[in-house]
Amino acid sequence: MFSRSRVPRSEQDPHQGYVAGRYRDGSLSDDWTEARRCADRTFVRYVARCTCGWIGLDDAPDERGAERCERDWRADHQPLASAVATALNQPTAAPMRAGRVGRP
Ligand SMILES: [Zn+2]
Numbered sequence: 001m002f003s004r005s006r007v008p009r010s011e012q013d014p015h016q017g018y019v020a021g022r023y024r025d026g027s028l029s030d031d032w033t034e035a036r037r038c039a040d041r042t043f044v045r046y047v048a049r050c051t052c053g054w055i056g057l058d059d060a061p062d063e064r065g066a067e068r069c070e071r072d073w074r075a076d077h078q079p080l081a082s083a084v085a086t087a088l089n090q091p092t093a094a095p096m097r098a099g100r101v102g103r104p
Pocket of ligand 1: 014053
């Protein structure tokens with residue numbers, strides 16, 4: 001889920017996207033900072049971030065940039081995060097065996 005406002009973080013979902021702001025010193029705001037609500041010029045760029053640590057590309061610090069950050073998270077990170085979660089929750093198809101793989 002992409003958080004547009006400050007919402008309680010789900011402890012079961014390590015992937016919650018948000019729009020972070022890049023400060024003038026290069027550091028990024030955290031997931032508790034609603035970058036869009038901060039005063040103008042607080043941030044020099046907007047950046048898509050995820051609570052797991054993933055960071056997307058920088059974009060303009062305006063509403064369109066924030067929307068592109070959301071889209072980046074949904075298109076670039078969320079599908080991969082979901083695929084990994086699904087793979088980790090599936091039992092292995094065949095038991096792992098020691099030894100050679102392929103021709104006997
Ligand atoms: Zn994530």
